[in-house]
Amino acid sequence: MRGRGDDATSQLLDALVHVSRTLGSDPRLVLHGGGNTSVKTTTADLTGAPQELLWIKGSGHDLAGIGPEGFAPLRLARLRALLPPTEITDLELANELRCASVDAGAPDPSVETLVHALVPHTCVLHSHADAILALTHSPDGRALVERLYGDRVVVVPYAQPGQALAAACQEAWQEQAHDGTEGIVVLDHGIFAFGDDPAQALERHTALLALADAHLAAAPALPEVPTPPAPAVDPVAVARLRSELCAVAGRPMVLTRSADEHVRRFLATPELVDATRHGLLTPDHVLWTKRLPLVGDDLAGYAAAYREYVDEHAARSGITVTPLDPAPRVVLDPALGMITAGRTAAEARATQAIYRHTMDTIAAATRLGGYRELSAEHVFDLEYWSLQQAKLHRSRPAGPLAGTVAVVTGAASGIGRAAAAALLDAGTSVVGWDLSPDVATTFDGPAWLGLQVDVTDPDAVRGALAAGVDAFGGLDILVVAAGIFPGAAHLDELEPSAWRRTMAVNVDSVAYLYGAAHPLLALAPRGGRVVVIASKNVPAPGPGAAAYSSSKAALTQLSRVAALEWAGDGIRVNMLHPDAVFDTGLWTPELLAARAEHYGMSVEEYKRRNMLHAEVTSADVGRLVVAMADDTFRCTTGAQVPIDGGNERVI
Missing domain, CATH: 3.40.225 (L-fuculose-1-phosphate Aldolase)
Known part of the structure; x- marks a missing residue:
């Protein structure tokens, strides 16, 4: 960053980063982008002339993980010129703060910048500490703060951040501050602690909060109330x-x-x-x-x-x-x-x-x-x-499906994983199910919940639906992607156990899932959506795949009935028929090579042996899942859409 300049400034910024992360790591002090910290430095500008800068946390940056790039360097003299008696509107203040920066690439500075500029100390640390808020919310909060801290802090009545808070702090500072002042307590807002360097500011912040914590610890306990058992929630x-x-x-x-x-x-x-x-x-x-x-x-x-x-x-x-x-x-x-x-x-x-x-x-x-x-x-x-x-x-969420919730079965790999990824990118919160424990870590972030689920176990299905509702509130989109391919076997070789297992996973489990999920889908705010990953084998079965082809045909027929029965509830049910999606766990390099050799083709030729000579990937299927879940298919239900690059037997 320009302006970081000499070693002394770099060291001071590094120290500020350290104490900022210390504050940010304690949720009793700051939460989700709250709080702000700063240091003042004297740094040579490009001409070599000295300039005083205030390095202030960028608006919205999280103190817990902030780095030097998260601070905006501003001309201190310009900031102090904006303090009263200067009168300035909110929009003018935002513009002036932006213009005071010496780095066009720096973040927007905190709206509490002027308070940091007002304080003469090198470092200022500000938090919304729970203990301070508890004191100031008590019946006589101001008097309690004054008794507890004496003249160690300046006490300021609440004022709106920005120009109003700076003016209130300036007035109180002129009346109450002295050489030994260690901080400012703003009622119903928080605490500013300061020092000659970040370490001293943190020491004072810690000491001031320790007094508040001790006072709270000594307060009478509330009457003991028996904790009721956890409610059984539908x-x-x-x-x-x-x-x-x-x-x-x-x-x-x-x-x-x-x-x-x-x-x-x-x-x-x-x-x-x-x-x-x-x-x-x-x-x-x-x-x-x-x-x-x-x-x-x-x-x-x-x-x-x-x-x-x-x-x-x-x-x-x-x-x-x-x-x-x-x-x-x-x-x-x-x-x-x-x-x-x-x-x-x-x-x-x-x-x-x-x-x-x-x-x-x-x-x-x-x-x-x-x-x-x-x-x-x-x-x-x-x-x-x-x-x-x-x-x-x-901060308005991006994506056509922002605010929606999906369940994706078979989400740890293959088409299910690609569908989950595409839905996450579209703004959906996704509950991924899979038999593999890897589903828990398939994706990361607050919008993902990965659950190990055996879809053939009705109790596990009910529990997973309930867990998803606890995590995200409901269900808008159901993507049925879990399935098995038992291996090639002609009818005279087909094992009854393989047939039954294929039907249990690919059809029976979905019939139960539909019954369990329907009440939730019927409550989807903008209508429920079901996307079924069927197969090209439904319209064009092949030899040696009786169990798989029959199960996918049964799944398709089951889903067509669901489309008929659920249309009155605003739930649309559509099906995809993929073929030759080779970037899934089913297709190993060895199997691909063997199949390509069987057809006298290279692997790349084999991947594109369709009418469009297109390689169909799981990501392509995932994008079509999103289209079926967003408004693209708003007026469509019961559709069966191939995604196979074109197949003469299907067409």
């Missing part, structure tokens, strides 16, 4: 909630359900559940959790209340806003547990993590005398802040 109930929530949101959403002991104990404590009606910990969380959770199942009432909240505060502010969707992002229901929603699986999990810390902090503040309500005005102002809206727009 996956269809969760899928129905998802369907209704998506209707309110106006888009497909991913839901994640939790009902562990931590959640059950919280939901069994009426005082804590009631405290959730007082709002979130800090307005910074509003884009993840909204202002309030839904307690119970009255989605219509929640949506109406959200619309009233928007109308009331838009009128107060005298602004015109485009309301965000009124669907909750957190649902607390003793019958289901805690359910969190997001546009993607990553968002749903982030919301879950944030709300778990919210529950802990609500409990901590309650032990200090009660959980004080957060101002709805502050929350609205941040939720509809132009810079927050821009961030929300930038």
